[in-house]
Amino acid sequence: MNENDAVNELIATLRPDALTEDAYRRRRSADLARAIDSPRTRHNPRRSAMSQRRPLLLIAGTAAAGLAAAVIVVPHLSSGNSPRPDSSGRLAIGTSTPKTTASSTGVRTVNVRTVLLAAATVAAKEPVDAGRFWYSRVHTSQLVRVAPKEYMTKIRALIAEQEARTKELKGRPAELKAYTKDWNKRVTELKMARLPYIATRAETTETWRSLKHGTGREVRDQDVRIAFATPEDEAKWKRAGSPTLSGDDRPRTKEGAPEGIVSIDNPSLTWSNVSKLPTDKEGLKARLKSLYAQSPDKGKGLAAYMSATGWDLLTAPITPGTRAALYQVLADTASGLTSHAGVADGLGRTGVSLETTGPDDYDRPGRITYRLIFDDRTAKVLELDVIEAGTSTPLLRQTFETTGYVDKPGDLPQR
């Protein structure tokens, strides 16, 4: 090595790489959005035409109908399953950080369309990958809606009462009908009742899902944790007799196809065939419209369908091309979305959020915020949140720690 090389190498060690890397990650989204949002001085008629174009419809609040179904899940009366309040197949467990983690510092509002287009660009550059199994490790934290034992005691009493009453009312259809209506109302009230304290149950689920056959493995209920929103909530829980809130709290391994569907609105989409979706914007838009035409629930409208399905697909094993096209479709159709940069997920990773609102269980509009956080460096989903207005504890937080292709159950993705 000559002396110049030695000097160069030495000076190179003084380069503030850690600092610049950190700044790069923090500033990238907002910097890109701010620049791309601003007009270019010369020859760019396309750009200004785009910024003036009104977004197509798209239905804010409904974006997460699929998620809402997941979150508002309550134990099924008729099933013999354990009374876990969070037994939706779409969910897995989580971290012990139930509070909203968007840090107050560094979170900035950014332009939604710009963010979506930037995400499309990033997604398209991600390497194409494939494998026989799709692996995911997901932390799910949910608001505890019922204390399982107390709930089951009450619900069994209601069932016993109904059986007895139904026998008594045999041959008196009008009375039976009135009774049944009242009984349903009481069951609904029980299901909807809130506990006098705020607690979350978190667990972690790993799944290995064959992309060819109906096989795989699922390990649920790892690291089950109950967390209270505040010490006062914990005190109230103790005053209520410290009922068990965790339900099943030991990991359970199930061999065979894991639970869970790709998209509630789209029965024809499967874990195997989503990788064959179109990789160009117009093609994907056309396919989604045709899927919408077949969808069992068209009531919410095309725009809401688009974003709800988009949310579903972003967490599924789609190709980088489809992911890029999907962000472009969303950029064309998204209205009522807001976006922030520098938002932290439940694992402390920062990304860009897309938010929309919808009605709550009582049809009060705008009460529920559905938030998706994605990594602006890979355009992959970090977290999905469902947050009720006026509360800091999400109803549901689903954090995707790792997803990727592997060769067989038990393997972990390489990257």
Next chain:
Amino acid sequence: MTVLSVDDPEERFTGLYDRHYRNVLGYALLRAEPAMAEDLTSETFLVAWRRLDDLPDPPLPWLLGVTRNLLRNQRVRRLRSDELVARLAALSTFAEGDVAERVANRQEALAVLAGLREQDVEAVVLASWYGLTPEEAAQVAGCSARTYNVRLHRARRRLADALRPAPPFTFFQEQA
């Protein structure tokens, strides 16, 4: 890249940002406090977006030149070289695997850098961090290529002297 055309300006700009952000910020950090350096770097890329179709190839010297102009417009005081070196020492972190010898060398180099003129420090940094040619570096530094070469040579000479292994201690004893 089947989805987006290569000509997409947003994609080009994103690529430019991803490739050069750290370099531009590193340069700004030579002159400005971190918060201001980040803001100036954002400004630099905003200018780059507006001028995207006019960017020279390679774009880095041009980007650094824009940063330099912004620093000047902000009336950011040029640091004395000892201040600059103190900042470098504070900003940089050791890569894992640094050995004691290199740490010792680094301290010596910092001491030598502190005795150099600020422009000479900049000259050696531009060459080492970014691999710029003398012509490119001169463009950034706002001087002629000849002047830049003089600065670079002077800085390297002093640093190389400092890095040359000192004779063993016993040698001095015997001489004494």
